[in-house]
Amino acid sequence: MSTKQAENTVMKQYRCPDCGYIYAESAGAEHEGYRAGTLWKELPEDFPCPDCFITEKPDFVLLE
Amino acid sequence: MPGSDNSHSPAFKTSAWISSKRYWYWLSVLLPTIPLISAALAIRTGTGSWLWFTVFFMYAILPAADYIFGIDEANPDDELIEKLKDDRYYVHIMYVVTVMHWVSLVGMAYVVSHYEWSWFSILGAALSAGIINGVGLVVGHEMGHKVRDKSQVACAKIVMACSGYGHFSIEHNKGHHRHVATPEDPASSRLGESIYKFSKREMPGAFRRAWSLETERLQRLGKSEWSLDNEIIQPALLTISAYVLMLALFGPVMIPFLLIAAGFGWWQLTCANYVEHYGLLRLKRENGRYERCAPQHSWNSNHKVSNLLLLQLQRHSDHHAHPTSPYQVLRDYADVPGLPSGYPWMFFVAMFPWAWFSLMDPKVVAWAEADMNRVNLDPDLRDELFSRYHNPQTV
Numbered sequence A: 001m002s003t004k005q006a007e008n009t010v011m012k013q014y015r016c017p018d019c020g021y022i023y024a025e026s027a028g029a030e031h032e033g034y035r036a037g038t039l040w041k042e043l044p045e046d047f048p049c050p051d052c053f054i055t056e057k058p059d060f061v062l063l064e
Numbered sequence B: 001m002p003g004s005d006n007s008h009s010p011a012f013k014t015s016a017w018i019s020s021k022r023y024w025y026w027l028s029v030l031l032p033t034i035p036l037i038s039a040a041l042a043i044r045t046g047t048g049s050w051l052w053f054t055v056f057f058m059y060a061i062l063p064a065a066d067y068i069f070g071i072d073e074a075n076p077d078d079e080l081i082e083k084l085k086d087d088r089y090y091v092h093i094m095y096v097v098t099v100m101h102w103v104s105l106v107g108m109a110y111v112v113s114h115y116e117w118s119w120f121s122i123l124g125a126a127l128s129a130g131i132i133n134g135v136g137l138v139v140g141h142e143m144g145h146k147v148r149d150k151s152q153v154a155c156a157k158i159v160m161a162c163s164g165y166g167h168f169s170i171e172h173n174k175g176h177h178r179h180v181a182t183p184e185d186p187a188s189s190r191l192g193e194s195i196y197k198f199s200k201r202e203m204p205g206a207f208r209r210a211w212s213l214e215t216e217r218l219q220r221l222g223k224s225e226w227s228l229d230n231e232i233i234q235p236a237l238l239t240i241s242a243y244v245l246m247l248a249l250f251g252p253v254m255i256p257f258l259l260i261a262a263g264f265g266w267w268q269l270t271c272a273n274y275v276e277h278y279g280l281l282r283l284k285r286e287n288g289r290y291e292r293c294a295p296q297h298s299w300n301s302n303h304k305v306s307n308l309l310l311l312q313l314q315r316h317s318d319h320h321a322h323p324t325s326p327y328q329v330l331r332d333y334a335d336v337p338g339l340p341s342g343y344p345w346m347f348f349v350a351m352f353p354w355a356w357f358s359l360m361d362p363k364v365v366a367w368a369e370a371d372m373n374r375v376n377l378d379p380d381l382r383d384e385l386f387s388r389y390h391n392p393q394t395v
């Protein structure tokens, strides 16, 4: 298994508790300029929800 | 269940009213026809003052209608919200409204240029078109929030291009909603700040914030801010093309007409920003972040007529709590800051600062329980406002 595949298997999802938007690392947020595959930890600290723009990164909820 | 006892219950009446609002929202389609109808009267009667009618409608007829028809107490319950929120009917109305705004603007441009009017009548026509441009920004605001829906976002750009205010979606969604009711927000007004002073901070501040947010986004995409992907440039190109075309077809009178109509449209939006959060402040928490925007951080008006015409924007607390909720499901909250009238009258009062201050300042002071540290106040007047109002009740 390559490192790439290993990463894919652990791609995570984070949910905006306000509007329900889900940030999937595998999909990124293309319109906002975060390519598919952009990991959560690579997003800036002031990353806002790309849908409602009020929830900031620390307030997102990790989906298990 | 007509006929059964249930049909007379308050709950039934409420849901019947909410369902009937479905049809009342068509008023938004009729609104842009008002300048055209009054222009037809002006032409037929030869009385240019008819071109002022929409201004009169905004500042006299609508406030009277708000006063007469009063408050809309109906709130959709969760079940009804589920039913209403994805109904495309409500979106389609806004598409028709978008078309009507362009018809109205071009129609007024035609009337102004093809008949003999005094400069005073032309001013009335331009301000009337400006009122309608302002309402167009409300519709654009609503669609501009639906960032997941490409056609609504496109329509938002098209309707806001009527007045060349296409940067608003970016500024509003990413800037204002995030920083609302903080001193950092150029689109939240401060206690003691007149609307004229506010507009000098709000208009350039909003544009700068929109441009820098869009530049950052394009940089992340590896694109130049001057590319056609710039969502400020896209609607601006539409505005410029349409205005140049009207100038070529209708002549030089378009220069004052379009500039005044656009400027007065912006002014309506400035009025909205001015009244929506006047003096209200989110407190800073110990970690340096502001407390979350809560229902008490917006002024609300639940007046029936203006809410139908402004897509329930005046249910503003719920809009800030759920920025992506569509207009048809917005709810009124209990115990939120309330405006004494709907926006049309509040916009009028705002233009007379002494009247605005005497009406609203006591409300802000009461909201903050006379603790001026909890108020978003004009730093130039800090000492004066503290000595006049600061009187917190110690626990």
Ligand SMILES: [Zn+2]
Pocket: A016, A017, A018, A019, A020, A021, A049, A050, A051, A052, A053, A054, A055
């Ligand atoms: Zn969100």
